[in-house]
Amino acid sequence: xxxxxxxxxxxxxxxxxxxxxxxxxxxxxxxxxxxxxxxxxxxxxxxxxxxxxxxxxxxxxxxxxxxxxxxxxxxxxxxxxxxxxxxxxxxxxxxxxxxxxxxxxxxxxxxxxxxxxxxxxxxxxxxxxxxxxxxxxxxxxxxxxxxxxxxxxxxxxxxxxxxxxxxxxxxxxxxxxxxxxxxxxxxxxxxxxxxxxxxxxxxxxxxxxxxxxxxxxxxxxxxxxxxxxx
Amino acid sequence: xxxxxxxxxxxxxxxxxxxxxxxxxxxxxxxxxxxxxxxxxxxxxxxxxxxxxxxxxxxxxxxxxxxxxxxxxxxxxxxxxxxxxxxxxxxxxxxxxxxxxxxxxxxxxxxxxxxxxxxxxxxxxxxxxxxxxxxxxxxxxxxxxxxxxxxxxxxxxxxxxxxxxxxxxxxxxxxxxxxxxxxxxxxxxxxxxxxxxxxxxxxxxxxxxxxxxxxxxxxxxxxxxxxxxxxxxxxxxxxxxxxxxxxxxxxxxxxxxxxxxxxxxxxxxxxxxxxxxxxxxxxxxxxxxxxxxxxxxxxxxxxxxxxxxxxxxxxxxxxxxxxxxxxxxxxxxxxxxxxxxxxxxxxxxxxxxxxxxxxxxxxxxxxxxxxxxxxxxxxxxxxxxxxxxxxxxxxx
Ligand SMILES: Nc1ncnc2c1ncn2[C@@H]1O[C@H](COP(=O)(O)OP(=O)(O)OP(=O)(O)O)[C@@H](O)[C@H]1O
Ligand SMILES: [Mg+2]
Numbered sequence: 001x002x003x004x005x006x007x008x009x010x011x012x013x014x015x016x017x018x019x020x021x022x023x024x025x026x027x028x029x030x031x032x033x034x035x036x037x038x039x040x041x042x043x044x045x046x047x048x049x050x051x052x053x054x055x056x057x058x059x060x061x062x063x064x065x066x067x068x069x070x071x072x073x074x075x076x077x078x079x080x081x082x083x084x085x086x087x088x089x090x091x092x093x094x095x096x097x098x099x100x101x102x103x104x105x106x107x108x109x110x111x112x113x114x115x116x117x118x119x120x121x122x123x124x125x126x127x128x129x130x131x132x133x134x135x136x137x138x139x140x141x142x143x144x145x146x147x148x149x150x151x152x153x154x155x156x157x158x159x160x161x162x163x164x165x166x167x168x169x170x171x172x173x174x175x176x177x178x179x180x181x182x183x184x185x186x187x188x189x190x191x192x193x194x195x196x197x198x199x200x201x202x203x204x205x206x207x208x209x210x211x212x213x214x215x216x217x218x219x220x221x222x223x224x225x226x227x228x229x230x
Numbered sequence: 231x232x233x234x235x236x237x238x239x240x241x242x243x244x245x246x247x248x249x250x251x252x253x254x255x256x257x258x259x260x261x262x263x264x265x266x267x268x269x270x271x272x273x274x275x276x277x278x279x280x281x282x283x284x285x286x287x288x289x290x291x292x293x294x295x296x297x298x299x300x301x302x303x304x305x306x307x308x309x310x311x312x313x314x315x316x317x318x319x320x321x322x323x324x325x326x327x328x329x330x331x332x333x334x335x336x337x338x339x340x341x342x343x344x345x346x347x348x349x350x351x352x353x354x355x356x357x358x359x360x361x362x363x364x365x366x367x368x369x370x371x372x373x374x375x376x377x378x379x380x381x382x383x384x385x386x387x388x389x390x391x392x393x394x395x396x397x398x399x400x401x402x403x404x405x406x407x408x409x410x411x412x413x414x415x416x417x418x419x420x421x422x423x424x425x426x427x428x429x430x431x432x433x434x435x436x437x438x439x440x441x442x443x444x445x446x447x448x449x450x451x452x453x454x455x456x457x458x459x460x461x462x463x464x465x466x467x468x469x470x471x472x473x474x475x476x477x478x479x480x481x482x483x484x485x486x487x488x489x490x491x492x493x494x495x496x497x498x499x500x501x502x503x504x505x506x507x508x509x510x511x512x513x514x515x516x517x518x519x520x521x522x523x524x525x526x527x528x529x530x531x532x533x534x535x536x537x538x539x540x541x542x543x544x545x546x547x548x549x550x551x552x553x554x555x556x557x558x559x560x561x562x563x564x565x566x567x568x569x570x571x572x573x574x575x576x577x578x579x580x581x582x583x584x585x586x587x588x589x590x591x592x593x594x595x596x597x598x599x600x601x602x603x604x605x606x607x608x609x610x611x612x613x614x615x616x617x618x619x620x621x622x623x624x625x626x
Contacts, residue, residue, distance in 0.1 A: 046623075055539055056619045075543050083541025094536050094622055098242050110231055111541035157540070 001066060002029040002052065002165070002196070008060035009047050009219075021047045022058065023219035029198065029212075031164065034191040036207040037200045039216035045200040046169055048216065052198060053088045053167050054078050065165070083111050087158025087195075091170040093150040095142045101153045102138040105129055108161050128156040132186055148179035155186060159195070166190060169200045184209050232546070235537070236553025239530055247558055254562035254601060257511045258594055259569050264504040265593050266584035271497045273585055274407055274420045277339040278458070281313060282490040285470065286460035288423070290414055291481035296453035305480075306473045308465040311335060313458040315411045316442065316451035320394060322379035329362065329438045330408070331451050337441040342408055342427075347373035347400030350440055356397070360445060362438040363400045365408075365427055373398055383450040392448050396438065402427055405580065408439065411456040416482050420493050423458075460486070512597070530554075531612065531621045538618035555605045559598055566594075 009022035021044045029035055037045050050056035051063060054070055063070050065085065073081065082088075095104050105125035109116060116124070129135045132152040142150060151171060158166055168187065172180035184206055191197040199210065207213050215223040240247050275282075291297055299312040313336050318329040332340065338351045347353075350361040364371065371377070377396045384392040402408070406427045413422040445451060461470065477483045534547035542550075573579050574586070 050619050053539065056617070075545070079538075079541050079543045079546075082539065088539045090539075090622060094532070094539065096242070096533050096536060099238075107537065108540040110235060111537070115231075161541075 001031050002027075002064075004028075004052075004061065004063045006061035007048070007051065007058050007063065009044070009051065009056070009058045013059065021219055022051075024061070025216070025219070025221055026061075027214060027221065027224060029196060031196055032191070032194055033196055033212060034188065034210045035196075035198045035212045035214060036210035037198060037214045037216060038202070038204075038207050039222070041202075043216045044219045045216055049088075049167050049169050049198065049200050052165075053086055054082050055088070079111065080113055083108055084113070084161055085163050085165055087155075087161070087163040087166045089151070089154045089158050089166070089168040089171050091173050093147075093154045095150060095153055095157075097143040098141065100139050100141055101129060101134065101145065101149075101156075102126060104142060104153055105157045105160050107157060112161065124160055125156070128160040129153070131159065132156045146179075147175050148182065151175060151179075151183050152186070155183070155190075159190065164194075164196060166195050166197045167200075168197070170202065171199060172201065172203055172206055180206065232549045232553040233557075235550045236557055239533065239550065239554040240557045242530070242533075247554075251558050251561045252565065253514070254558065255565035255569070257508075258562055258566035258597060260504075260511055261508055261593055261597055262566065262570055262586070262590050263573075263584060264501070264508050265590045266579065266586050267504060267582070268497060268501055269585040269587045269589065270583035273583075274424055275493045275497060277336065277341075277409070278420055278423065280339070281311070281458050281460050282420075282486045282493065284310065284460040284463070284486060285465060286310075286458065286486040287474070287477060287483040288411075288456060288458050288486065288489060289477050289481055289483040290456035294455065296455055297457045297481075298453045299457070302457060302459055305476055306459070306461075307469045308462045308473070310460045310462045311458075313460075314456075315409055315454045317454070318440075318445055318449050318451055319382045320379035320396075320449075321382060322377050326382070327377070327379060327438060329440050329445070330410070331440055331442050331445055332409070334441050334443050336409065340409070342406040343403045344400040345403045347398070350399045350444075353397075353399035359395045359397050360440055361399045362396045362440045363402055364398050365402050365437040365439070371398055373400060381449045383452070385446075385448055385450055394448065396440075398438075402439075411454050411458065413456065414482060416484050418492065420489070458486075512600075531616070535618040535621040539622070544618060552606050555602060558605075559602060563594070563598065 005026045007022050007025040008020070011017075011019040011021055025044075025048060037048065039045050047056070051058050054065075058071075065081065068081075070078065070081070096107070102122065102125045105128050106121050109121040109124060126135060126138055129138050129152075132155050134149055134152050134156070137145065137149060137153075142153060145153065151174075155166075155168075155171075158168075166187070171187065172183055175183060180203070187197055187199065188209060199206065201207055212226040213223070214221060215225075289297065289302075297314070299314065302312050303309050313333050315333075315336075316331040318331055320327050320329070341349055344363070347363070350363050353361045355361060359376065375398050377398070379394055379396065381392040381394055404427055407421075407424040408427060409423050410425045411423055412425065442451065461473065465473075474483065474485070530551070534542075534544075534550070537547055537550070538544055570579075570586070573584075579586070
């Protein structure tokens with residue numbers, strides 16, 4: 001379960017170009033929820049997602065993940081948290097283009113606390129790729145894949161360690177409508193299997209697939225609505 | 231993990247990294263060649279350095295008579311050492327053997343390379359047996375052989391010929407230089423004070439080398455034509471000038487000061503030519519490493535950002551970058567070492583009188599440390615100034 005309280009984030013603090021991106025955001029997200037975060041460009045959606053993903057810091061407020069205050073964790077503990085509990089999918093896929101799909105999916109396994117033998121890593125990565133429906137593309141170099149396929153590789157990498165929280169920043173932003181729908185179907189399926197999923201999006205159709213929609217504007221939560229039916 | 235991922239990084243920009251590797255290998259190779267060149271040029275200088283850096287002269291007489299230590303000490307003032315190369319002759323199996331006899335002070339500074347065995351000062355001594363090094367390796371004697379002979383000029387007081395035993399402790403390599411002090415009183419450089427051991431044996435006389443202290447109690451040593459004289463440190467200007475004047479009236483001399491200056495000029499001439507080349511090369515390497523290192527790091531920054539979101543600590547990303555650099559360094563050392571080994575085994579090094587020494591390792595280590603420092607500082611600075619989120623956002 002995620003609990004954030006009065007989160008403040010300022011980019012470049014104490015510099016002329018300082019920017020107050022989050023101005024006191026509070027929310028709770030229960031396990032197994034499917035949440036869309038929407039809002040205008042520059043509203044602070046990605047900023048929030050990065051903080052939830054423990055890849056960026058904040059100055060004020062609190063963020064606890066499954067009861068652990070993340071601000072109290074050190075570098076090492078945070079990196080283990082990212083590795084074990086959180087899967088992140090970024091808008092531009094953030095893949096290593098020159099490597100094969102399976103090698104990309106294996107990356108988180110390098111940083112796992114428990115070092116698995118290479119064969120086992122391969123096996124897990126293959127499983128994740130099959131789960132997202134591209135098991136047959138495992139050995140293909142990423143730069144030879146289509147946008148939709150890349151996004152699937154990125155999702156496979158995010159779920160290879162079976163995280164309880166999956167964060168996706170504009171997962172359909174670069175895709176055509178058909179492919180976008182497939183990716184959304186994949187994310188909702190993962191959610192149905194028990195993963196908490198938070199999706200940042202511009203796309204109303206994507207948002208409409210989520211039971212809960214949080215609207216952010218100018219660094220603050222404007223609406224937080226949970227619809228009764230999907 | 232660091233090595234595996236560092237190696238993956240290396241493979242990812244293979245051509246760039248190979249290029250870098252070769253560039254560095256060139257620098258390492260040339261540095262070693264230069265160093266070996268200086269070693270080679272100093273080789274003949276170093277044994278004589280203590281004498282040449284002291285006040286003194288290299289001297290020979292007008293009339294071509296030999297110079298004895300006794301005469302030098304008698305005619306000059308404030309004499310410290312008189313270094314000479316003398317000779318002894320003995321007969322064994324109806325053959326005359328010539329022994330080049332070095333004063334102990336000089337003998338222990340020499341270390342010509344041996345075909346087998348060791349220089350005579352490095353071998354254990356045995357009562358009644360004189361350690362010698364043989365010059366010719368075309369005869370049938372071996373290291374450890376004992377030659378029995380009769381001295382042709384026994385010391386006064388002993389009656390008749392003296393029976394002596396010589397043990398061969400080493401056989402000198404062809405192409406090595408040994409001091410002879412045979413050049414007339416004026417010497418251009420230390421090279422003039424040496425002879426080269428070629429396999430030619432015009433006189434047909436077998437030649438050996440040994441130390442004065444081994445022989446002078448039993449045998450009269452024939453003095454050489456020239457000697458190297460050093461004066462005491464505190465010799466007065468008047469005494470020094472008077473000494474030179476005396477010597478000038480009976481022979482030719484070169485002052486040690488002059489000869490030393492010439493030697494240094496000779497050794498440094500090489501450095502003067504090679505140093506700028508090495509410097510330029512280093513500069514090119516450094517700039518190349520800096521820029522290509524920076525480029526490859528910039529290109530790889532995104533990869534490190536990806537590692538970060540997948541659960542790698544940011545400082546561990548630096549370690550991965552370091553592993554990548556170390557792989558390049560190790561590769562270049564390997565390539566340079568191979569090139570050096572080839573130059574050595576094909577005899578090119580010997581023919582260019584290049585000599586590898588411990589200082590080669592030292593300078594190579596310094597070069598690598600410098601390169602490592604430069605190429606680690608770059609990613610370090612780059613990674614430290616930017617947060618992973620910055621990097622991943624910039625790629626948006
Ligand atoms: N490193 C930074 N330095 C300064 N300002 C930043 C930095 N990163 C983001 N910002 C600013 O913070 C604000 C929020 O950024 P954020 O990326 O969270 O917006 P967003 O809602 O995700 O927008 P978009 O829909 O365009 O992705 C923006 O105005 C952005 O310009
Ligand atoms: Mg954004």
